[in-house]
Amino acid sequence: MVAALRRIIAYTIVLSLQGLGTITVAVASPLYQDCQISWNANTEPDLAGYRLYSGRLASQLNQVKDLGNRTSIKCSDAQIATNGNWFSAVTAYDTSNNESSLSPVISFELSGLTDLPPPVRLSDPTSVRLTINTLGFQLTWIDPNTPAVPHRIEISNSLQPSWSLVGIFPSSATRFSSYQLAQAEWVCYRIRGEVGAIVSDWAQDSGPSDRQFCYAPVRVPVNDQAIVASTVMSEPQAVKLTLIPPGFRLSWAPAVSSSSIVHRIEISSSTSAGWTVLAVLPPTDTTFDYPLAIDATWVCLRIREEAGPAVSLWAIASSPMDRQFCFDPVEITATTAPAQNGGTTAVQTDPAPVGPTAHFSLAPYGFELRWIDQLTGTFSHRIDVSSSLQPSWTTVSVTPPGVSSFTYMNSSYADWICIRLRAESEQTTSRWALAGGGPHDQQFCYRPGLT
Structure with a gap:
């Protein structure tokens, strides 16, 4: 019954x-x-x-x-x-x-409340547990300190072995939930409490000498074939991002019906800014559900079609220059700050200064990028390029102070090209300039054939 x-x-x-x-x-x-x-x-x-x-x-x-x-x-x-x-x-x-x-x-x-003074000595987090799900993971802990304190989480992986900051989580947080880094062979996290200049030891895993929590990500197919420059595929159509708390759904319509075409979905967030493969789906799939929480201030997704060495542009979001679908999963999350030496803790910092206001236009055999700085001071400007021939970002120019434009002659063999721009000085690095597709659209993309 x-x-x-x-x-x-x-x-x-x-x-x-x-x-x-x-x-x-x-x-x-x-x-x-x-x-x-x-x-x-x-x-x-x-x-x-x-x-x-x-x-x-x-x-x-x-x-x-x-x-x-x-x-x-x-x-x-x-x-x-x-x-x-x-x-x-x-x-x-x-x-x-x-x-x-x-x-x-x-x-x-x-x-207006009087905050309790922090303890003189901090205890490291206890009952730390790393739980692996099909697509994501969850790191949970208990804070034994009274009052509760913020916690620093750092990451190391096979792609970037040196420890780097994920975020500084507020005293009320006892969980960090996110997606797996599919391209890495191994990923490790470590966590400690910190207040002002006082820090705890890193939390223990299996014993006093083991203070990191590691897992092997689920492997996702990687397209390591040389991209055929003369092949141009249409990108997925009618892409829609729907929030289904605590996760989301991405749906789309294939540009063409073919049993050889797969769809690659990649993800980026405030706690892991690089693009990571989330899924590679068969031709029959037109939706992808991610049912887990992502503890970040912003999350962006992108999707394209692939057939062996042939790939499409990433699907259009709000405009041809906006090819990522973004949302804000929570109201408040970890802040970022540089790692500290000598037993002192990082001060939680504001986000990087606003980037230049940029104008992108196509020109014969390339493009022109013009900009106006929103910051006071003297800055050079870094311009990076990514393309179907070399998807990883490569710096093509660091313009000297006083220069406010850049012209680029593109390769006619690339199916797509993306550009990003930011201001730099010895003391400051700005955010990448916005491209017009929303607060997380920081790349200008086009097809060389359109010039």
Whole structure:
């Protein structure tokens, strides 16, 4: 006999925030020292109560408070008692303990609280566990420090063996979830706590001398054949990115019907900026589902068709110059900062300065790139090129200060060419210039045949 599915009660919760004074405070404004969260009551006859879920990350609401039949609570009573950004949502549950899905998540900021001083000595994270899924992985840990502290996660892999920063995760985070680096033979992570100039040891895995957590990524087919320059394929059509929390779905229509054509999907994110192969799918597939969370401030995808040595351009997103599909999976995530020496910790830094404002235009047998700096100072400009003949980025010019244009004569044998531009000085490196397809579109692409 097949058991009946449990009934999940519907919620009719509308969250609101109020400052504890007599004036209602907008959610976008900082709330001083305390706040109150309230919602509309459910009307189900078997309603038993509500639970409040809160956290410093929208994807990790790991503070849970059972409220009974109350429809409001002070933030301080729910252990929301430190300065900074917070996220909260509510569920309702019935007398059989069936629980509704989360209400819409609200975000708010607290200020004016006296933060607890950090401990003099930090303990390294405990119960660290690396769990591997078909497409991704999850690193979880427990912070034994009181109060909780931020954590630095670094990565090493067969493609780049030296340790590099993934991110500095806020004190409320106890998880890092992302996709596998399919091209690498092995990948290792390490994690430690750090506050100001105080750092813990790296967390232990199998013993005191083993302080890294490693796995072998799932292998994805690599197209290592020489690309046929004279072959131009049409890119996938009607590509659509749909968010299905905690993951996403990418769908498309093949440009032509052929049993020899496969579709390659690559991914890039704020915690792993290089492009990584996510999947290579057979001709019959027109959708790809990624069901796992990605803890990053932004994620971008791109897709193209391949048939042996012949490849298409990456599919068009919002315009011919925009060939990547991007989204922001969470509200807050790790910040980046340079690694530290001598036992001191990194200060969490703002993102790189804004890049130049660039204008790209096709010219006979090539293109012209012009730009205006948005930064004050003297800068040179780095211009990189990627193409179907040499997909990895290669620097073709570092223009001296005062130069604001660059003309490039392309190879007529390339099926596609992409360009990126940024400003540089001894003290500063800007972000790559935006190409017009959104905040994560930082490359100008074209087909040489169109010139």
